[in-house]
Amino acid sequence: MPDPSAVAVFADLHEEGAELDSLVAELPAAGWAGPTPAPGWSVAHQIAHLHWTDRASLLALTDAVAFAVLVEEAAKAPDSFVDAGAEEGAVLDPAELLARWRAGRAALDGALAAAAPDARFPWYGPPMKAASMASARLMETWAHGQDVADALGVRRVPTARLRHVARIGVRARDYAYAVRGLAAPAGEFRVELTAPGAPGAPGASAEVWTYGPEDAPQRVTGPALDFCLLVTQRAHRADLALTASGPEADRWLDIAQAFAGPAGPGRAPGESR
Known part of the structure; x- marks a missing residue:
């Protein structure tokens, strides 16, 4: 039987992503290129970073060998690998980036729900259970969503998430x-x-x-x-x-x-x- 607390955080992660999605879904190309409070990062960089880390999370859950390669790459460039990941997606057409981010979120939702509740999965720090990984993804989605909201002049309503x-x-x-x-x-x-x-x-x-x-x-x-x-x-x-x-x-x-x-x-x- 699924752990109710894990099911709740999975649902909350989905909702957090959907709320941020609603801020950028109809954004014109100029809005995607607009600066956010993070120096050098546009709205596109923020979404690209979330997509990049969602992909890393999906690999951690489904392909430990491939994830280990990511960890090795990060160790080679500890001061730049995060910015490089964001830049990789930020150069895409906004519609393509949005579609990839949405597909990645859906795949991650499915992998989290399918993960064994007590299994621990590799990460850049200590291994985590699926529920803890979902909490971490929610935290990051909310935080980068705040950057996007600030860039767009939107005041979000805080939730129990x-x-x-x-x-x-x-x-x-x-x-x-x-x-x-x-x-x-x-x-x-x-x-x-x-x-x-x-x-x-x-x-x-x-x-x-x-x-x-x-x-x-x-x-x-x-x-x-x-x-x-x-x-x-x-x-x-x-x-x-x-x-x-x-x-x-x-x-x-x-x-x-x-x-x-x-x-x-x-x-x-x-x-x-």
């Missing part, structure tokens, strides 16, 4: 320290995030997503959307309504990142949303 992004951000705390050559603090932090939907608004929710011990002295509180923007480095901390209690929690908010790879520069204050 952000719970996957928030969870990765919390779990990646120690990685954010390690990638900067810093020692991670001992003990867990308490993180309390208000789920999307302001009290009194249509579809409002008073739900709070919590992580870590309730009595932890180091705490982070605030809107889930703001936390997700922070850990994906799509907004500067100064532009977000997040509160840190304790010096270690305060330091974490300056370096937090949910994504693998080197520490990014993030956005400058005032560039957010």
Whole structure:
């Protein structure tokens, strides 16, 4: 019997991709060439990157030998392989890129659903189960979708799908320290995030997503959307309504990142949303 939590994240990944698709489906060619907040990346680069990483995920699930070749290629050019993958697709005609991205998403949806629930699949970091891979793909789709939305001047409505992004951000705390050559603090932090939907608004929710011990002295509180923007480095901390209690929690908010790879520069204050 399928794991209900895995089925839920697979469905959420599908919905996240569909939402981003709706932003670019009718975009003219000039819009695809428009710049996004990522230096040197157009809207086409953002979609091409997602297509490229979807293909890598599909290989990890279905062809470990071919995926190992990708890992070897990445190791040869660690500072450029991500940009090269995006550039490869960005030069395509927008209609062709859109069609390839859609086909790749559909193939990945099928492979995730067919994967053995307890099997672990190779990745650029530690091996992952299919549900964890889907969560990671959702996080990246949402983050790059934010870049596209910012480029198009669209303000997206946050959804409960952000719970996957928030969870990765919390779990990646120690990685954010390690990638900067810093020692991670001992003990867990308490993180309390208000789920999307302001009290009194249509579809409002008073739900709070919590992580870590309730009595932890180091705490982070605030809107889930703001936390997700922070850990994906799509907004500067100064532009977000997040509160840190304790010096270690305060330091974490300056370096937090949910994504693998080197520490990014993030956005400058005032560039957010």
